[in-house]
Amino acid sequence: MEKYVKSVSAMNDLTIALNKNHRDEIARYAESDIFWTKNKQAITSRAVSSRIVKKGQIYQFEFGKNYAPEMSYEHRGLVIGVSGKLIYALPICSYNAKIAEHKNAIHPVDNPTGKGNYFLLKSSEFSFLTHDSVLKLNDIRTLSFARIKYRQNNGYLDPRSDTYKAIEQLANIKYFPEYARERDNLKAENTAMQEQLGRIKQYLKSHGMDNDICRKILEDEFDEELPPKSSEKEHTQKESK
Numbered sequence: 001m002e003k004y005v006k007s008v009s010a011m012n013d014l015t016i017a018l019n020k021n022h023r024d025e026i027a028r029y030a031e032s033d034i035f036w037t038k039n040k041q042a043i044t045s046r047a048v049s050s051r052i053v054k055k056g057q058i059y060q061f062e063f064g065k066n067y068a069p070e071m072s073y074e075h076r077g078l079v080i081g082v083s084g085k086l087i088y089a090l091p092i093c094s095y096n097a098k099i100a101e102h103k104n105a106i107h108p109v110d111n112p113t114g115k116g117n118y119f120l121l122k123s124s125e126f127s128f129l130t131h132d133s134v135l136k137l138n139d140i141r142t143l144s145f146a147r148i149k150y151r152q153n154n155g156y157l158d159p160r161s162d163t164y165k166a167i168e169q170l171a172n173i174k175y176f177p178e179y180a181r182e183r184d185n186l187k188a189e190n191t192a193m194q195e196q197l198g199r200i201k202q203y204l205k206s207h208g209m210d211n212d213i214c215r216k217i218l219e220d221e222f223d224e225e226l227p228p229k230s231s232e233k234e235h236t237q238k239e240s241k
């Protein structure tokens with residue numbers, strides 16, 4: 001109980017200090033505490049435990065009280081994964097032209113080569129937005145189902161869409177840069193091999209397997225000896241008789 005009294009006292013001191021210039025934050029962390037107390041046992045309730053959450057859905061979450069630059073309080077979030085009763089989400093907040101990182105946010109058309117930590121979501125492109133917003137790529141959050149406030153109206157990015165795929169790829173680069181580089185290298189190698197295979201197939205179609213030059217190309221490429229030519233097989237069979 002003594003620790004609880006100390007925590008209440010410390011919170012009161014902070015509230016008094018913030019009261020002059022940060023009243024909005026006081027209201028937000030008060031709301032966060034109220035939500036937490038109401039939902040402390042909610043994860044065991046049927047309404048919460050039976051909820052179906054899927055990739056691409058957008059919810060209003062209570063992220064709680066955190067240190068900057070972590071996302072705090074009530075914000076939207078894009079679900080990028082679900083494991084058991086845990087949600088993996090990327091926070092979404094309002095676009096602010098006064099913030100340099102927001103102005104430099106990645107966008108498929110306006111800023112496709114951007115290297116920042118934000119992805120621009122335009123209200124003109126997504127019906128679930130009433131104003132431009134940014135998605136925070138470098139602040140993936142692990143959230144309990146109990147942190148869901150409500151489902152965003154029409155809030156959905158199809159995981160098969162180019163926008164969702166771009167967001168997921170950018171997030172992978174932020175969190176797993178070595179894996180992302182290895183994946184990109186493998187994709188490039190695969191593309192090159194597919195092109196090379198296409199050229200070989202075209203050559204085979206034109207010259208046939210018995211062509212010595214073609215056989216040499218294939219043996220060098222795949223580092224193994226090909227089966228005998230049809231004429232060589234016939235000759236071998238005659239000798240065996």
